[in-house]
Amino acid sequence: MSRLDPDIVRYPSNKPNLILSVSDDGLHPETGLKVPLTIYTERFHVTNDLEWINEEDNSPASSLYTNQIYGLESVSGRRSLKVRGKDGKVVTDDAKKDKDKEDKDDTETNIVKDGKPGGTMEPYIQELSEKAAQHLNLDVHGGKGEDAPPHPQTKDFHNGGNGGKGGHVAVLLGRRFATAMIIDQQLEEALNDSSMSWPDDYRGLVYDWVNEMTQSDVQEVFQLPPDLNDAEQILQSSKGEEKLKAAREDLIESLDDSDDTVRSYMTKAINVAGGNYGTGNQTEKGSGRPGKHGDQGTYSVKLASLNKARLASSICSVHPAQCQMLLSKVQLLLFLDTKENTAKALALLQRLQQRLSFLGLSFTPDNLSGTKLGEAYRAAEPQLHIVSRSANQEPISIAQLRTIYYEVNKVLNHARAPVASASTEFPKVPRASFAFFQKYARPLLEDLKNIEDDYLGYLKDSISADRKHQAVISRANTCDTARMQKVNLLETVKADLTSTTLTIQIREVVMKKAQEDLSLAVRDFKEKVESAFGLTLASLFKSLPQVVFTFKTEWKKAADSLKAVWDSIGTVEESSGISLDRKNILTSITQIEGSINGLKEGYTLLKNGAANFDDPGFGKLAILDSQMEAFLNDLNGCLAKAEMQGLRDAFRKYIDAVQDRNAPVLQYSQDVLLLVRYQAEIETLDAQMQDIRRDEYDALGLEHPALTAFMRDMYTNILSSVQVWLKGMQQAYSFIALDERNIFGEALKGFSFSQFNFGMLNQVKSTLEMSYANRVNSWHSDMQKITKVTYPPANKVSTVPVSLTPQTRHPTTGSLIFGAERVDIRLNGIRLFLDEVTTDDGYLDLWLIHSGIETIEDENKRPHNFKHAPIETNFRYEISTKRYTGDHTVSGSISSVTGIGAEKDDYALVGPFTTWYIRINREDNPGLDLSKIQDAYLEFDVLFRGKISG
Structure with missing residues (x-):
C-alpha cells in the first residue's frame, strides 16, 4: 500500500520496523522487509510465500498481531511466512589473507561463513479458520552453512560452514468462539x-x-x-x-x-529446524571437515487466555496507536448511521473490547506496573515507538490502552441501546434554521482545513519540514480545538434531553386520553375482556404501556447498557451540569414472545420488580418487529366475539399511542448514553492532552506513530463535528425548502474514508447553499402575511389537545382554516382566548405547546411530514379587553422573522398543522375559575405562499 494511505502507518518510512494498519483492504506485505519488524493489522493478506531474511548473528523478532489472515482459503498447498537465517557465504582468499602469515601453514584457515540463525516469529491471530490453518507454514529455519569452494578456486582446504540455529516461534491463537x-x-x-x-x-x-x-x-x-x-x-x-x-x-x-x-494444524505447520551444514573441500594439501548441523529451535502454540493468565503473559498483542486508529474509524462509521456501517462499527468495537478486556476484569489491578504484562509493555515501548514516561509511573502504553478501553465500553453501550419503532416515523429536523447552520459551518470547516493541511500534507509529503515541526509544536492547540468541538456536541445532547422530556410529557397526555377512550369502550365488556386476555383490566392497563416494538438486539447487552445509564446518573449530572429526569430513564428491557401469553408473563415479571408502573421509563417488554403483527393478531383473536369486535380499533389506537410514547422514552436513555459517550471522548482528549504536552514529543517528527495516530484522531474528531453540522444543515434545508432530496447522503454513497476531507465536505456545503438559492429563486417573492386567523375548537376544555391538519375546516364556515390557495404556511404567533374565564388580576397566563410532529404543504399542495422538538409558547392577555400587547402581557409570538432565510433568523419557522396542547398553571393564575367558559378560540398569525395555479 502507498505511504499516502491514512489507514497505514509505517515507521521509519524508508525501512520500517513498525507497521500499524486498520485498512479495510488488509495489509499486503512485501517480501524483502527487514527484521526486526512488528506488525499490528486487522487483516493480513497471504497468497504467496513471504520471506524475511535474518542477516544478524542473533534472532531478531518478527511479530505479527492480526485479527485475521485471509487469502489462504483460495490457494492450493501451503504458503509460508519465513524469517529464515541467511545462508553462509564464501569469502575470497584475497580478502581474508593475512600478509604477516603468508609463510605459515594455513591449512586451518576458514574462509567459509556459517549460516545465520533463524529469526523469532511471534504471531497473534485473533481469528484463524481451520482451512486457513491447513494452508499456512511458519518457517524460521537456520541458514545453511556454506560449502567450501572447490579446488582449484583455492589452494587450501577449508571446512564447511556450520548451519545456523533454528529460530523461535510462539503462536498465540484467539479463541474462535x-x-x-x-x-x-x-x-x-x-x-x-x-x-x-x-x-x-x-x-x-x-x-x-x-x-x-x-x-x-x-x-x-x-x-x-x-x-x-x-x-x-x-x-x-x-x-x-x-x-x-x-x-x-x-x-x-x-x-x-x-x-x-486449529492448534494441531498450526503445530504441524512450524519449521524451526537448524540449518544444514556445509561440506569441506579437498585440495592437494588435505581435506576440510564438514560443518555442524544447526541446533533445533523452539516453538509453542497457545490459545489466548480469557482469564487472569493474560496478566502473566509477556505478549504485547495490542498497540495503543492502532487501537486509537480503529476507534477513530468507528466514529465515522457510527456517524453514517446505516445498518451496514453500524454493524461494521459494532464488530470493530466488540473486537476492541475483547482485545482490551484484560483491563476490565475484576482482579485486574489499577496499576499494572507490577505484572509481567505491564513490565513487558514497559520494556517494549522503545521498540513499539511509544514515548515512555517515568519508571515510577504505570507504563504510558498501558495507561493509553485503559483510556481507550473505557471509551470503547461507553461507545458500545450507546450503540447497543435498544431503539423503539414508533407507529409513525417522520424525518427529524432541527429547530435551528438553515442560515444558522450555514453561518457556523464556516469556522468549523476552517478548523478542518487547518488540521487537514498539516495531516494530509504530511501523508502526501507536500509540506515543508518547518510546517511539520510547527504542527508538532501546535499539537496542544489542536487537541484543545477538538475538545471544544466535542463539548459543543455534548451541549446539543443536553438540549435534546430537554426537548425529549417535553415530548414524553406530551405523548403521555395522548396515551392517557387513548386509555380513557379504551376504558369507556371496554366498560360494557369488562368480564369478557378479562376472561379473554387472562388479565384484569387494571393489569392490562399496566402491562400494555410497557410494550415496545423494537429491532432485534442482544438483550443481555442491551440490559447492561441500561444498567450503565443508572450506574452513571450521578457522574453524568456532576460532570455535565444537567439534572436528569430519573422517571424517564429505563430500568430494564426484557424480550417477550409476541403473544398475549408473553404479555402475561412479562407483566408478572415486572410486577415482581421494585419500580413504579406510572414512570414512563419503567422496565419495558420488548417484542421484535417481526412479531408485531402476530401480537396484534393474537390480541384481535381475543376480541373475536362479535359483540367485542368494535373494541379492536380502540385497542389499536391505544397501542399506537403507547408506541409513540415509548419511542422518546427509549430515546431519553439513548441520549444519556450518548452524553456518557461524549464525556468519555472528552476524557480521552484530556488524557491525550496531558500526554502530548510532554517535552519528549518536541523532538519527534509527524511521521512518529504516536504523532501520526494523534493527528489522525484529531482530524477524525473535527471531521465528525463538521459532519454533524452539515447533517443539521441538510435537515434544515429539507424543512425550509420542502425538499426531501438527501444531498448530504448522496455525497456519502460509496464513500471511502479518504473521501472524508475538507474538499468533499465544503462541496456538500456549497451544494446545499446552491440548492437553497435555487429554491428561493423558484419562489419569485417573499412570503406574505395574514394575521388573526381564528379557529374555535369543538371542545372547550382547556386541557384537551387540538389537532389541526391541512384538511381541517372551520366549524362555522366550512372553509379550510387558512384558505384553499395558501400553502407553505408558517407561524409567526399563536394565541388562545377563553370567554368567561376569571382570575384575581384579570389576566390569563397560559402555554400553547406545538407537539413537534407536523405537516406542511408545498406550492403543489404536496404534504411534507416532519418531526422536531416540541415548542412551548407563552401567551398572557387581559381577559376583559383581550389585549395582548403592552404591560403585563405576552404576545404569543413564535417568530418575528421574514421567512426568507436571512442570517439573523436563527430558528426555523414551524407550521400550524400539528397537535396543540394547552397548559394553564393555577400558580400563574391566582383565583383561576374555568367553570363558566362559554367560548374558546385559537388565533394565528402566519406567513404563506400561494399555490401554483392549475
Missing part, C-alpha cells in the same frame, strides 16, 4: 449465583445464550437439541435442568475441540 464462550461463562456464573431468581433474573442471559449458540458458525461445530433452541422453553423448565447442563458441557467440549484442531 470467544464470544460464545464468554456468554456461556456468564450463564454459568449466573446459574451458580444463589441471589438470582429463576427465571426472572435470567431472561436476558438465556435469550443471548440461545441467540449466540444458534449462529451459523457455532452450529457448524455443535447444534443445540431442538427443545433448547427456544429461550422461552428453557425459562419454563427448572433452573437445574439436566438437559441444559449436558448440552452446555457438550457445547464447550465441541468449541474447545475446534480450537484444538
Whole structure:
C-alpha cells in the first residue's frame, strides 16, 4: 500500500520496523522487509510465500498481531511466512589473507561463513479458520552453512560452514468462539449465583445464550437439541435442568475441540529446524571437515487466555496507536448511521473490547506496573515507538490502552441501546434554521482545513519540514480545538434531553386520553375482556404501556447498557451540569414472545420488580418487529366475539399511542448514553492532552506513530463535528425548502474514508447553499402575511389537545382554516382566548405547546411530514379587553422573522398543522375559575405562499 494511505502507518518510512494498519483492504506485505519488524493489522493478506531474511548473528523478532489472515482459503498447498537465517557465504582468499602469515601453514584457515540463525516469529491471530490453518507454514529455519569452494578456486582446504540455529516461534491463537464462550461463562456464573431468581433474573442471559449458540458458525461445530433452541422453553423448565447442563458441557467440549484442531494444524505447520551444514573441500594439501548441523529451535502454540493468565503473559498483542486508529474509524462509521456501517462499527468495537478486556476484569489491578504484562509493555515501548514516561509511573502504553478501553465500553453501550419503532416515523429536523447552520459551518470547516493541511500534507509529503515541526509544536492547540468541538456536541445532547422530556410529557397526555377512550369502550365488556386476555383490566392497563416494538438486539447487552445509564446518573449530572429526569430513564428491557401469553408473563415479571408502573421509563417488554403483527393478531383473536369486535380499533389506537410514547422514552436513555459517550471522548482528549504536552514529543517528527495516530484522531474528531453540522444543515434545508432530496447522503454513497476531507465536505456545503438559492429563486417573492386567523375548537376544555391538519375546516364556515390557495404556511404567533374565564388580576397566563410532529404543504399542495422538538409558547392577555400587547402581557409570538432565510433568523419557522396542547398553571393564575367558559378560540398569525395555479 502507498505511504499516502491514512489507514497505514509505517515507521521509519524508508525501512520500517513498525507497521500499524486498520485498512479495510488488509495489509499486503512485501517480501524483502527487514527484521526486526512488528506488525499490528486487522487483516493480513497471504497468497504467496513471504520471506524475511535474518542477516544478524542473533534472532531478531518478527511479530505479527492480526485479527485475521485471509487469502489462504483460495490457494492450493501451503504458503509460508519465513524469517529464515541467511545462508553462509564464501569469502575470497584475497580478502581474508593475512600478509604477516603468508609463510605459515594455513591449512586451518576458514574462509567459509556459517549460516545465520533463524529469526523469532511471534504471531497473534485473533481469528484463524481451520482451512486457513491447513494452508499456512511458519518457517524460521537456520541458514545453511556454506560449502567450501572447490579446488582449484583455492589452494587450501577449508571446512564447511556450520548451519545456523533454528529460530523461535510462539503462536498465540484467539479463541474462535470467544464470544460464545464468554456468554456461556456468564450463564454459568449466573446459574451458580444463589441471589438470582429463576427465571426472572435470567431472561436476558438465556435469550443471548440461545441467540449466540444458534449462529451459523457455532452450529457448524455443535447444534443445540431442538427443545433448547427456544429461550422461552428453557425459562419454563427448572433452573437445574439436566438437559441444559449436558448440552452446555457438550457445547464447550465441541468449541474447545475446534480450537484444538486449529492448534494441531498450526503445530504441524512450524519449521524451526537448524540449518544444514556445509561440506569441506579437498585440495592437494588435505581435506576440510564438514560443518555442524544447526541446533533445533523452539516453538509453542497457545490459545489466548480469557482469564487472569493474560496478566502473566509477556505478549504485547495490542498497540495503543492502532487501537486509537480503529476507534477513530468507528466514529465515522457510527456517524453514517446505516445498518451496514453500524454493524461494521459494532464488530470493530466488540473486537476492541475483547482485545482490551484484560483491563476490565475484576482482579485486574489499577496499576499494572507490577505484572509481567505491564513490565513487558514497559520494556517494549522503545521498540513499539511509544514515548515512555517515568519508571515510577504505570507504563504510558498501558495507561493509553485503559483510556481507550473505557471509551470503547461507553461507545458500545450507546450503540447497543435498544431503539423503539414508533407507529409513525417522520424525518427529524432541527429547530435551528438553515442560515444558522450555514453561518457556523464556516469556522468549523476552517478548523478542518487547518488540521487537514498539516495531516494530509504530511501523508502526501507536500509540506515543508518547518510546517511539520510547527504542527508538532501546535499539537496542544489542536487537541484543545477538538475538545471544544466535542463539548459543543455534548451541549446539543443536553438540549435534546430537554426537548425529549417535553415530548414524553406530551405523548403521555395522548396515551392517557387513548386509555380513557379504551376504558369507556371496554366498560360494557369488562368480564369478557378479562376472561379473554387472562388479565384484569387494571393489569392490562399496566402491562400494555410497557410494550415496545423494537429491532432485534442482544438483550443481555442491551440490559447492561441500561444498567450503565443508572450506574452513571450521578457522574453524568456532576460532570455535565444537567439534572436528569430519573422517571424517564429505563430500568430494564426484557424480550417477550409476541403473544398475549408473553404479555402475561412479562407483566408478572415486572410486577415482581421494585419500580413504579406510572414512570414512563419503567422496565419495558420488548417484542421484535417481526412479531408485531402476530401480537396484534393474537390480541384481535381475543376480541373475536362479535359483540367485542368494535373494541379492536380502540385497542389499536391505544397501542399506537403507547408506541409513540415509548419511542422518546427509549430515546431519553439513548441520549444519556450518548452524553456518557461524549464525556468519555472528552476524557480521552484530556488524557491525550496531558500526554502530548510532554517535552519528549518536541523532538519527534509527524511521521512518529504516536504523532501520526494523534493527528489522525484529531482530524477524525473535527471531521465528525463538521459532519454533524452539515447533517443539521441538510435537515434544515429539507424543512425550509420542502425538499426531501438527501444531498448530504448522496455525497456519502460509496464513500471511502479518504473521501472524508475538507474538499468533499465544503462541496456538500456549497451544494446545499446552491440548492437553497435555487429554491428561493423558484419562489419569485417573499412570503406574505395574514394575521388573526381564528379557529374555535369543538371542545372547550382547556386541557384537551387540538389537532389541526391541512384538511381541517372551520366549524362555522366550512372553509379550510387558512384558505384553499395558501400553502407553505408558517407561524409567526399563536394565541388562545377563553370567554368567561376569571382570575384575581384579570389576566390569563397560559402555554400553547406545538407537539413537534407536523405537516406542511408545498406550492403543489404536496404534504411534507416532519418531526422536531416540541415548542412551548407563552401567551398572557387581559381577559376583559383581550389585549395582548403592552404591560403585563405576552404576545404569543413564535417568530418575528421574514421567512426568507436571512442570517439573523436563527430558528426555523414551524407550521400550524400539528397537535396543540394547552397548559394553564393555577400558580400563574391566582383565583383561576374555568367553570363558566362559554367560548374558546385559537388565533394565528402566519406567513404563506400561494399555490401554483392549475
